[in-house]
Amino acid sequence: MSNILIIYSTTDGQTRNISQKLQQVIEQQGHKVSVIPVEDAPRIDLAAFDKIVLGASIRYGKHSPLITGFIEKNRALLESKPNAFFSVNVVARKPEKCRPEDNPYLQKFLRRISWTPRELAVFAGKIDYPSYRPIDRFMIRLIMWMTKGPTDPQAVIEFTDWQQVESFGKLVSAM
Ligand SMILES: Cc1cc2nc3c(=O)[nH]c(=O)nc-3n(C[C@H](O)[C@H](O)[C@H](O)COP(=O)(O)O)c2cc1C
Secondary structure (H helix, E strand, O other): OOEEEEEEEOOOOHHHHHHHHHHHHHHHOOOEEEEEEHHHHHHOOHHHOOEEEEEEEOEOOEOOHHHHHHHHHHHHHHHOOOEEEEEEEOHHHOHHHOOHHHOHHHHHHHHHOOOOOOEEEEEEOEEEHHHOOHHHHHHHHHHHHHOOOOOOOOOEEEOOOHHHHHHHHHHHHHO
16 A cells, blocks of 8 residues: 655646545555645655655646745655656647647646656646636636637536546556
8 A cells, every 4th residue: 555645736626626536546546645735735744655646737828836846846855756747727628738748838847847757647627717807717718719619708617537537546556
């Protein structure tokens, strides 16, 4: 049995939902899983875990600086254990941009950081127009209009492929 840590960065909760689904899947494989927000990570003894998984969503083209800062501070420790990273964004709803090697945000991120995660995943996120601030709703609808996505201001659409999340959970269990 491994003791696995999942650290996530979220704004609207979808990356937390995905992390919790991963926890469920990995626990079904007989492991112990702790899921914590990146804000709490400095208080955690990382050395106590056998494997570490990081997950973060994209907002206006970037993952949170908190996750980047965490990676840079703990790179050596991350590399000393089986590790993985997943990104959550809505560009990944497109079949040609849903794999780690062809998702532009993940690729740009990997070029920026000094850590090379052992396993990678990209998950499509969620759009929840009614819950956004007007400026964000306007901007996301504009981006969606440009990329032929949904623009109805009442739309709430979850693009996440939970089967894909489950497969990644099994991969993490086995890594
Ligand atoms: C203000 C805002 C900006 C976003 N910017 C992007 C973006 O640049 N590219 C993209 O693919 N998705 C973008 N998204 C979509 C989010 O990545 C998606 O909603 C994801 O599910 C958010 O995850 P979270 O709930 O864990 O924060 C944006 C969403 C919001 C609300």
